[in-house]
Amino acid sequence: MYAYYFIFRSLTSAQRAAIVLKQEGFYPTLINTPGTMSPYGCGYALRLKGRDGYAAAQTLRRRSIEYQKVFRMLDGGLPEEVTL
Amino acid sequence: MIYLDNAATTLQKPPGVVKAVERAFAEMGSLGRSGHKAALLASETAFQCRSVAAEIFDSQVEQVVFTFNATHGLNLAIKTLISAGDEVVISGFEHNAVVRPLHHLKANIKIAGRKLYDPEDTIRSFQKAITPRTKAVICTHVSNVFGYILPIYEIAELCRKRRVPLIVDAAQSAGILPLSFRNLGAAFIAMPGHKGLMGPQGTGLLLCGQLPDTIIEGGTGSMSKSLDMPDYLPDRAEAGTQNIHGIAGLLEGMKYVQKRGVGSIAEYERKLVMRMYEILEDNKNLQIFYGNNEAQSGVISMRIAGIPCETAAEMMSECDIAVRAGFHCAPLAHESAGTENTGTIRVSVSALTKPAEIEIFCDFMNNLKKP
Numbered sequence: 001m002y003a004y005y006f007i008f009r010s011l012t013s014a015q016r017a018a019i020v021l022k023q024e025g026f027y028p029t030l031i032n033t034p035g036t037m038s039p040y041g042c043g044y045a046l047r048l049k050g051r052d053g054y055a056a057a058q059t060l061r062r063r064s065i066e067y068q069k070v071f072r073m074l075d076g077g078l079p080e081e082v083t084l
Numbered sequence: 085m086i087y088l089d090n091a092a093t094t095l096q097k098p099p100g101v102v103k104a105v106e107r108a109f110a111e112m113g114s115l116g117r118s119g120h121k122a123a124l125l126a127s128e129t130a131f132q133c134r135s136v137a138a139e140i141f142d143s144q145v146e147q148v149v150f151t152f153n154a155t156h157g158l159n160l161a162i163k164t165l166i167s168a169g170d171e172v173v174i175s176g177f178e179h180n181a182v183v184r185p186l187h188h189l190k191a192n193i194k195i196a197g198r199k200l201y202d203p204e205d206t207i208r209s210f211q212k213a214i215t216p217r218t219k220a221v222i223c224t225h226v227s228n229v230f231g232y233i234l235p236i237y238e239i240a241e242l243c244r245k246r247r248v249p250l251i252v253d254a255a256q257s258a259g260i261l262p263l264s265f266r267n268l269g270a271a272f273i274a275m276p277g278h279k280g281l282m283g284p285q286g287t288g289l290l291l292c293g294q295l296p297d298t299i300i301e302g303g304t305g306s307m308s309k310s311l312d313m314p315d316y317l318p319d320r321a322e323a324g325t326q327n328i329h330g331i332a333g334l335l336e337g338m339k340y341v342q343k344r345g346v347g348s349i350a351e352y353e354r355k356l357v358m359r360m361y362e363i364l365e366d367n368k369n370l371q372i373f374y375g376n377n378e379a380q381s382g383v384i385s386m387r388i389a390g391i392p393c394e395t396a397a398e399m400m401s402e403c404d405i406a407v408r409a410g411f412h413c414a415p416l417a418h419e420s421a422g423t424e425n426t427g428t429i430r431v432s433v434s435a436l437t438k439p440a441e442i443e444i445f446c447d448f449m450n451n452l453k454k455p
Contacts (some may be wrong), residue, residue: 010306010319011116012146015131030127032119041308042117 002072005079006046006060007033007066014044017065024059026052028042037071037079057084086172086405086441089148091228091256091383091432093278095406097288098436101333107285115328116305116319118404126328133335134318135343137289140342141258141273143265149321150289150331153183154255157274157290160321162222163249164297164411165271166191170219175234175292176420177227182253184444186222190391194218198420200227201375205233220249220271222308225263226256230373231357231383233261239319240268247292255279256383258289259341260352260435267292272296278281278433280349282341286327296321318328341435349435353382356433363446373421373428385421387427390454393429399455405445407431 006028008014014030021028029044037045048056054073060067071079087095113122115130119453129429134148141148151157155299158181166172168190174182176198184256186193196213197206214221221243225236236252243250249271254263259280267274271294277287298313301325314320341349361374361384371387374380388396396407411418418424431445 009316010146010314011127012131012134012318015127016145029122030119040306042311043306044116 002050002053002074003051004082005034005037005071005073006044006048006055006056006067007037007046007054008070009066011044013066013082014046017060020063020065021048021056021059022047026056028056032059032081033056034055037069041072050067054084086444088272088431088433088441088445089406089408089432090279091412092408092438094282094434094436096434096436097284097333098337099284100336100340101282101284101390102338105333108329112328112332114325115331116322116326116361124159127408129335130326130328130333133331133338136338136342140338140346141263141265142267142290143291144235146317147265149292149296149318150326151274151288151290151321152286152327153232153288154253154274154276155276157272158182158222158251158253159185160290160296161274162186162220163299165187165220165249165251167219171215171217173213173218173221175206175223176208177230177232177234177414177417178224179223179228179253179255179417180229180276181223181255182224182251182416183416189354189359197234197414198277200230200373200421201236201377201379203233204377207235207238207242210242214235214242214246214417218246219392220251222251224253224255224309225261226383227414228256228383228415228419229412229414229428231256231290231381231432232375233379233381234259237268239385243326244269246383256381257445259338259349259379260353265293268292270339272326277334277337278342282337287330287334290321292317293319300324307406320451327431328396344370350381350437353433353437354380356437356439357384359409360446362444363443364449367450369452373423382433383421383430384432385430387423387426387428388449389454390428391452393427396429396452396455399452400448403448405448
């Protein structure tokens with residue numbers, strides 16, 4: 001199954017997104033953005049299980065929380081930028 | 085010790101503050117850098133601190149920037165808005181944390197409102213002083229010398245009407261008087277973490293209504309490949325390792341303030357100072373600067389006939405009563421009040437000052453004799 005990675009421009013915005021997603025029943029994990037997903041260098045991302053990706057994106061949009069990009073990745077695979 | 089120097093820093097803190105700092109020392113890494121447990125715990129604590137601040141001050145979480153003290157925040161704000169020769173309007177009670185950066189920038193300073201405890205006069209003065217050339221208004225919420233509560237909401241409204249950005253120095257009001265960032269519409273509000281917010285020294289908050297210029301550039305844990313500082317908050321204003329030990333303590337301090345209630349703290353402090361004035365007002369040797377109305381906070385200044393203020397403070401210290409004497413880093417305030425030749429003894433209470441301590445202080449003052 002895929003994991004989805006929501007990339008944020010700052011730690012604070014990632015944390016705000018995590019709170020919103022947890023309130024809505026998701027289980028995001030806050031991690032350092034993998035280098036392969038960040039053209040800007042260091043940052044923070046939220047990782048979610050594949051089945052939650054689309055719903056999480058909708059939730060964040062509904063709650064006006066911006067993310068920069070979304071990637072999906074299979075275990076051991078390469079990241080692929082997606083639009084949700 | 086009877087500690088009555090809370091305008092300098094609150095020595096007595098709520099019990100959870102020290103425990104939080106100890107825990108941070110033992111368990112927290114650097115916030116906003118790594119992804120391991122210790123770093124994530126630090127990051128989570130910092131976010132909670134911003135969130136509580138956003139609740140207390142009615143702002144967005146990202147608008148809460150960690151600083152090292154109010155002076156740091158004021159420098160950030162002032163150096164964002166003001167350049168050499170710019171016209172700036174300030175109150176007659178500003179601290180050197182405002183006046184010195186303006187002096188350094190060679191700003192054209194106009195002083196408005198020099199009458200103590202007269203909000204109507206202050207508002208009229210600001211109305212007169214602000215011109216189309218005014219680049220910013222900088223105003224303290226409460227005088228750190230006399231405890232005069234300035235009419236900051238009316239001044240903010242005036243600034244909004246005249247489209248002039250406002251910087252508020254909330255050093256003596258944060259955590260004590262209600263302060264809504266949203267309602268004020270200020271460009272910046274600077275405050276220390278170690279006074280009314282009951283946190284450790286080395287902490288402060290700057291509430292940002294706009295992006296500040298940078299006065300320190302460095303690592304932020306974000307956009308590392310870019311040589312420019314991030315163009316978003318709070319990262320832009322937080323270069324370098326943040327004081328997570330202090331932030332952890334500040335979080336607990338603010339939780340205490342939130343639980344006790346900001347307005348109720350103001351009322352408690354006002355009653356202590358009122359009681360002090362009631363006991364001392366008939367002492368012919370004392371000149372007490374007291375507002376006796378809604379314009380008086382928990383900071384009060386006095387002079388003693390025939391005893392220099394520094395000498396009196398030393399005598400008090402020998403009896404384990406802690407006050408501050410001199411000019412309180414605010415010579416402008418003393419010029420406004422006519423105490424520029426002598427300075428004053430400043431007595432300042434906190435949410436944790438006990439009524440019995442006021443009685444003991446007043447007893448000392450009423451029995452004070454020349455050395």
